[in-house]
Amino acid sequence: MENYRNLNELRPGAIIVEDIYANTAFPIIRKGTMLEIEHLEVLDLFNIKRVKIEERIANRVQTEQREEEITNTISSDIEQLLENKISRTSDLHTMYKKAVNDYKREFTSWRSGVKLDIAKVRLLIMPLLETYMEHKKMLVVLNEYSNRKEYLFHHAVSVGVLTSALASELDYPKGTTLQLGLAGTLIDCGMAKVNAGLLEKAAFLTKDEFTEVKKHPILSYQMMQDSPLLRQEMKLAVLQHHERMDGSGYPRGDRGEKISQLSQILAVADVFHAMTCERVYRAKESPYKVAEMMKEEDFGKFDPAILDALYAVIGMPDVGDKVLLTNGNVGEVVSVNSNKPLRPNIKLQGRDDILDLCANRSVAIEKVVN
Template identity: 25%
Template sequence: MVTKKYPFADVEPGMKLASPILKENGQVLLAEDTVLTETFIAKLKLMNLKFVNIVERTVDSEEAPAAPATADAFDAVYDDTLQVIENCFSTMRYFKEVPLMQMKELVDTSINLMIDAAGVFGYLQTIRKQDDYTFRHSINVAIISGILGKWIGLSGERLRDLILAALLHDIGKTQIPLEILNKPAKLTQEEMKIMEGHTIEGHKMLLGEPSINKGILCGILQHHEKIDGTGYPLGISGDQIHIFARIIAVADIYDAMTSDRIYHKKQTPFAVIEEIKQETFGKLDPVICMTFLRNIINYFIGKKVILSNGAEAEVVYHGGHLAAYPIVFTQDGKFIDLEGNKSVAIVAMA
């Protein structure tokens, strides 16, 4: 990367930062690689900066990177992505502007690589932590929506738009007061209404942005709508809900239920798949849901699990019934069909 120090007066929209701009307290205001816009420059003017480091050109690497093939390689890509997302979210909270170039670059690089990782659902399961939930959730929903979009048959630009919509689906949360967003207790009805407004806020942040099409806007605005009309913010139903929003809704629910939250411990993917199966009746798009459930189980074949009797076992076959009760092979050499033997259940991933 070739960089150059520019006097602040010469800085123009479209230039990319080679080093972060920090607030007086050391907190990152704009991260490295942020592409400057008129809004950013106007606000930075108030800080009386003398110089800014700008990227002159990047040196292209010769080989395109491959999808991460081990948990460690996946974690490394994931951690880098998390850092960028954290910076983008703090930029949005402070400037009320979406750093779109960086978000799009993430979709085209690291998120695409993670989508293509053969063990992606297993890796996601092992790196789930409770901290930074909003940031992790945005990345996870982008990855899961991308995989599900491919299973549904989307490709090219349309798939790229879906992944971007998924990555941006909760950006409206940057406009929710932190005391409500991070409240460790149950929200009051009034606070809940404000929280639900993140769908409208996110939509507003991108409305009028020339590179953002209607599908992406609908994905953000409608991701909490339900097929039976019981969702928010508009209470629309069925096909009135854009396909991006119907896909993101399934990815959103899967990720929320397999993550540790303040109110609930994370569940195994098997329990979540069973719960989503129940939800398909009425709330989620049945075709998208069934596509998700039918395909996801294949990711868990060969994985080690802990059974309710304390034994460790390997998932060997899903037996045609959807995922929640597969056939497992125990360490002491027994096959158990969990569909036929409900006295034993999977309680954790090993």
């Protein structure tokens, strides 16, 4: 009998009944492999949540007889990939999680009345900003780290990282890039002064409740206004990060040139990460779909140059890339539509037909998997 099991339900000795892929050209674990402890660690590292196994546990004699076979199921190519992934991703993710936990501790102290100490926030975010600037390809998976229970803390750290990446892509000096990344981490510090129940509410907010939440840019500005560690233009950018070019934003309804480009960078990072993450009232969306929505459906709200920078930061699918689509299908990019770079033509795996994403708007790229 065969069945799917969650990772935490797996035990050594279970038999894998289908090849397992994880953003790789070759399986990280092959069909027929008898699971050992090291295989469970590999699955965890590659964030594999469920696998299909035989409903039987091999006896110890079988385990010993197949030990050499099991050892060889991870090819040298996969071992190298695993080694690279550990150095590139595991350490980076560890740094990220530490920053989130440190920010959570600071936020909790603000909520209890402790004054904002920007020096502490700078200390927790700067190493991460520097590291992500060297690993920009990892930016597109930031939403996968977040969870709805601690979204607010993940959001602060991720917006800081995305903001600095966008500023760097727009050729701002490094000092400005890092300052803006710090400002991005602090855009929602004023939420500590908002009723906590509103931030955790699963249903849509009432008009009065939303009016209360909309005060947070002003509260954030007030919390940081006396600190010399953040430039004045960064503080203004925090105050304006919910303003929109067409005047539809808040708290003042500023429009056009009244909104600094620094605040527009914060706005794009803020909205992009929020829309790609799971929230208490909404499922997460594909980063590629969100970037496209921001450019097309929200036309006039954001600076087009910053949206172009966002496209560059998340990376455009190219010919030969293997992609996972939002409908669950996997395919290979065979040609790119220059006017719609996020809607290439896809050769679906196991099928002869080509899917034109420009003509099939209900489907989008979920992620590039090679």
